[in-house]
Amino acid sequence: MCASMSKHQLTTSSSAYDYPLIIRHLLRTPLTQARNQEIIYADKLRYNYSTFNERLGRLANTLIKLGIRAGDTVAVMDWDSHRYLEAFFAVPMLGAILHTINIRLSPSQILYTINHAQDDIILIHADFMPIINEIRDSFERDIRILSLSDYETLLSDASPNYKFPDFDENTRATTFYTTGTTGLPKGVYFTHRQLVLHTLGFISTVNWTSGHGGFHSDDVYMPITPMFHVHAWGVPYSATLMGVKQVYPGRYEAGALLALIEAEQVTFSHCVPTILQMLLNHPRAAHTDLSHWRVIIGGAALPPGLAQQALDLGIDVYAAYGMSETCPILTAATLTKTMLAKSPEEQLRLRCKTGRTAPLVELRIVDQNMNDVPQDGQSTGEIVVRAPWLTQGYLDDPVRSEELWAGGYMHTGDIGYMDMDGLVQITDRLKDVIKSGGEWISSIELEGLISEHDNVAQVAVIGIPDKQWSERPLALVVPVDAAQADADSIRAHINGYVDQGLLSTWAIPQRVEFVTNIDLTSVGKIDKKKLREKYAHANELEKD
Ligand code: AMP
Numbered sequence: 001m002c003a004s005m006s007k008h009q010l011t012t013s014s015s016a017y018d019y020p021l022i023i024r025h026l027l028r029t030p031l032t033q034a035r036n037q038e039i040i041y042a043d044k045l046r047y048n049y050s051t052f053n054e055r056l057g058r059l060a061n062t063l064i065k066l067g068i069r070a071g072d073t074v075a076v077m078d079w080d081s082h083r084y085l086e087a088f089f090a091v092p093m094l095g096a097i098l099h100t101i102n103i104r105l106s107p108s109q110i111l112y113t114i115n116h117a118q119d120d121i122i123l124i125h126a127d128f129m130p131i132i133n134e135i136r137d138s139f140e141r142d143i144r145i146l147s148l149s150d151y152e153t154l155l156s157d158a159s160p161n162y163k164f165p166d167f168d169e170n171t172r173a174t175t176f177y178t179t180g181t182t183g184l185p186k187g188v189y190f191t192h193r194q195l196v197l198h199t200l201g202f203i204s205t206v207n208w209t210s211g212h213g214g215f216h217s218d219d220v221y222m223p224i225t226p227m228f229h230v231h232a233w234g235v236p237y238s239a240t241l242m243g244v245k246q247v248y249p250g251r252y253e254a255g256a257l258l259a260l261i262e263a264e265q266v267t268f269s270h271c272v273p274t275i276l277q278m279l280l281n282h283p284r285a286a287h288t289d290l291s292h293w294r295v296i297i298g299g300a301a302l303p304p305g306l307a308q309q310a311l312d313l314g315i316d317v318y319a320a321y322g323m324s325e326t327c328p329i330l331t332a333a334t335l336t337k338t339m340l341a342k343s344p345e346e347q348l349r350l351r352c353k354t355g356r357t358a359p360l361v362e363l364r365i366v367d368q369n370m371n372d373v374p375q376d377g378q379s380t381g382e383i384v385v386r387a388p389w390l391t392q393g394y395l396d397d398p399v400r401s402e403e404l405w406a407g408g409y410m411h412t413g414d415i416g417y418m419d420m421d422g423l424v425q426i427t428d429r430l431k432d433v434i435k436s437g438g439e440w441i442s443s444i445e446l447e448g449l450i451s452e453h454d455n456v457a458q459v460a461v462i463g464i465p466d467k468q469w470s471e472r473p474l475a476l477v478v479p480v481d482a483a484q485a486d487a488d489s490i491r492a493h494i495n496g497y498v499d500q501g502l503l504s505t506w507a508i509p510q511r512v513e514f515v516t517n518i519d520l521t522s523v524g525k526i527d528k529k530k531l532r533e534k535y536a537h538a539n540e541l542e543k544d
Helices: 003-007 023-033 049-065 082-093 107-117 126-138 148-157 192-206 235-242 254-264 273-281 283-287 304-312 344-351 398-404 443-450 487-499 528-534 538-543
Strands: 038-041 045-048 073-077 097-100 121-124 144-147 172-178 186-191 245-248 268-271 294-297 316-322 329-332 362-366 381-386 410-418 424-429 434-436 439-441 456-466 470-479 511-514
Touching (some): 023 049, 023 235, 045 049, 049 082, 049 148, 073 107, 107 186, 121 126, 121 148, 144 148, 254 283, 268 273, 294 304, 304 344, 316 344, 424 443, 434 456, 434 470, 443 456, 443 470, 456 528
Parallel strands (some): 073 097, 097 172, 268 294, 470 511
Antiparallel strands (some): 038 045, 316 329, 362 381, 381 410, 410 424, 434 439, 456 470
């Protein structure tokens, strides 16, 4: 360090507290301001933040009695519950690592993640015991299995008093796995410091504009993103910091979720588009007042058709963007007052955009040589990022870690553009782009347009190999009414956008297939990889 810099270095008084950014400190505000606020588990249990705090002490003492120490790994397999929230806090607060197991992976993938993360204990809901029984003979170390059926008894037998220690804020707090696009699951990991900064970053991102959106201390929060998926996007940490009323719904079932929204007057949620679609298509939705509900859609593009359906019910819906590797928040499509003054059609378009960056996020759009493409609202390139909360690599995987961070920026594998107002729009994924006759076709754009057809409940567009054009788009559509399914009507609908100049004729998919369901990934997104494999020969079969 140069001499002139060291002159400005802080001198620390020996009694000064060098405040580490650790999860324990997130509890400071709610425990002074919101002791009586409620945390609720479906229709089964409710308690307040004081009790929550005591239960963290009880869980810590229980884990210590079971031999868990700082540096050990505690895995959880559970539905979204108060137990999971308690593990989000107590496990890292002990200095241990929380491994949130993706319960939707195949048993062999779950086994891989358990061995790879070197779990020491698994806290498991009875529903998942059959999976563990199937794979436990292949555990590579001694792993304790703790049934969550015993959880309440264990906690009530333990002392609520535990003095959680301070430690280095760069201690690893959590680990989980992303299935990515190819190969074995990849482990990502986050430190206390990263989670604390993300907690604050999320709050400031959603409160960036006034007039809509927002997340406030008088909200009622219910996640509809599984807690194993990027810590339910980190929002339980933000909700707890703000001392809001929290509702954990257990296993997702559309009718029960709607009932909870109504009974607990839920005002703030987040989910992938498919889940929102499932809720809005449920008969109960028509009889539920959803006009006080704010919903952030992420994990996949928000289709305008779905956004309009939500807006018609009074739901304040908008998109956000992130990845497992990014903790996840990168951008959010909150609308400024100027944007809210625009026409309903324009507002709809803006809500479905990928959004503007969260504070501290450096987002660049680059070409293959890492040069920035113009910020002109049309030049596309790969989105690469830096932020204080990105995984620093893939766990024990130096090769893929270096690929992820090539050139000092995290590569998202997403393609998009940015306009002069900083609004980002993802147009496709690197691995998802359709290249036909040398021209790019955006599957996401096509999906958005097709989703606005009245008889479309769900749609996926993939590129399938074509002898002549190298690839052509194939639209897979789940119709609202199968009896009325008509490919010509869908093509005519798309033609309308071509006539308006919004789409090139080239992008019209000749092939529209009606299906009863579309394959989804373990986190409920359209599984493009699987669909591409499934329909890889579709064009050849037709032509041969
Ligand atoms: P995951 O790690 O499973 O959360 O997947 C992250 C990926 O989901 C991103 O790299 C994007 O391809 C996609 N994704 C997430 N949010 C959005 C969004 N708002 N619009 C389009 N794609 C998104």
